[in-house]
Amino acid sequence: MxxxxxxxxxxxxxxxxxxxxxxxxxxxxxxxxxxxxxxxxxxxxxxxxxxxxxxxxxxxxxxxxxxxxxxxxxxxxxxxxxxxxxxxxxxxxxxxxxxxxxxxxxxxxxxxxxxxxxxxxxxxxxxxxxxxxxxxxxxxxxxxxxxxxxxxxxxxxxxxxxxxxxxxxxxxxxxxxVDPLTGAYNRQGMLDRLEYQLGKRSLNRVPLSVVVVDFDRFKELNDSRGHAAGDLVLSHTIGAWRSEIRSGDVIARLGGDEFVLVLPRANALEAQVIVDRLREVSEHPWTWGVAEAVPGESAEALLARADATQFEWKRVRRERQHREGLP
Incomplete structure (x- = not known):
């Protein structure tokens, strides 16, 4: 019993x-x-x-x-x-x-x-x-x-x-x-809002873009200055981003130093303008990939395209640094 x-x-x-x-x-x-x-x-x-x-x-x-x-x-x-x-x-x-x-x-x-x-x-x-x-x-x-x-x-x-x-x-x-460290949405919160925006886009055809962000050499920062310093950098950066994004834009933390921006009413060029503005207020460099939603695309497929763009940009940058003899 x-x-x-x-x-x-x-x-x-x-x-x-x-x-x-x-x-x-x-x-x-x-x-x-x-x-x-x-x-x-x-x-x-x-x-x-x-x-x-x-x-x-x-x-x-x-x-x-x-x-x-x-x-x-x-x-x-x-x-x-x-x-x-x-x-x-x-x-x-x-x-x-x-x-x-x-x-x-x-x-x-x-x-x-x-x-x-x-x-x-x-x-x-x-x-x-x-x-x-x-x-x-x-x-x-x-x-x-x-x-x-x-x-x-x-x-x-x-x-x-x-x-x-x-x-x-x-x-x-x-x-x-919600992610407790930064106050940004977590993965589930981001997916809920992204799927909602994709549903709206299927009705009104308003552009929608996502940006996948990965902080550069963040492990080195944690190893040299400690995880507390790394957490402080992330929380300060997200706080600075909030003052620069538009109403309705979504910031989400997928885990570690990986973030996603969901940008309704923004095509790829407009998303890049927002990215440039966010880079100016960030205290740590990061790499990004932008993808604009196409009709019938799922949230997972859209994120995968943005992620692939980010990895391609990282590969190009590593090759350039290698040719120029930079660390």
């Missing part, structure tokens, strides 16, 4: 854990309603929700990280519809209060695990619908048995938990896509 549980735990990620425990928490509130709420005339509906939550929790924990986000979104929509129903019950104060208390759990999920555009649309819809439903419920009026402050606190608590979830989502995305 312990071996099975260990394997199941290894399958989990933050999304599956939260979805599982949120479903269990909501199930527990429903169990409390079934056991202690004796005057409930919609008991069948509560049982349906209880079976739905328990089944969802078990299935989510079984599938672990393989559970797609859309499953959570559908579950949230089902539960939000249920909450709107319970909040409208003017003859059942206990159900209204329980529903208000459950809103932050769902809002936090929307903020953390759902893409911002969809999450903002859903939370806006929730605020409008729940505000309207609660305003129509006499229990939540100024003179009602529950009172307006409970409704206001419920909406504010939902918005606070949504904002907290959004903060965690942004931090998670930053960790996943």
């Amino acid at each position: 312990s071996g099975v549980l260990s394997r199941l735990r290894r399958r989990q990620d933050a999304h599956s854990y939260y979805l599982t425990f949120a479903a269990l928490l909501l199930s527990l509130t429903l169990v409390v309603d079934v056991v202690f709420h004796h005057n409930m005339d919609n008991r069948w509906f509560v049982w349906v929700l209880l079976v739905f939550c328990l089944s969802g929790a078990a299935a989510t924990f079984a599938f672990g990280r393989r559970v797609p986000v859309w499953v959570g979104v559908v579950s949230v929509l089902v539960f939000l519809i249920a909450q709107a129903y319970f909040l409208s019950r003017s003859d059942d104060p206990a159900s209204v209060i329980a529903s208000v208390q459950q809103l932050p759990v769902v809002a936090f999920y929307l903020g953390w695990f759902v893409r911002p555009r969809l999450a903002l649309a859903l939370i806006t819809t929730c605020v409008i619908v729940f505000s309207w439903v609660m305003a129509e419920n006499p229990l939540l009026s100024v003179t009602g048995a529950i009172g307006t402050p409970v409704a206001v606190h419920g909406i504010l608590g939902m918005l606070f938990c949504f904002a907290a979830g959004m903060f965690l989502w942004r931090r998670q995305m930053r960790v996943a896509t």
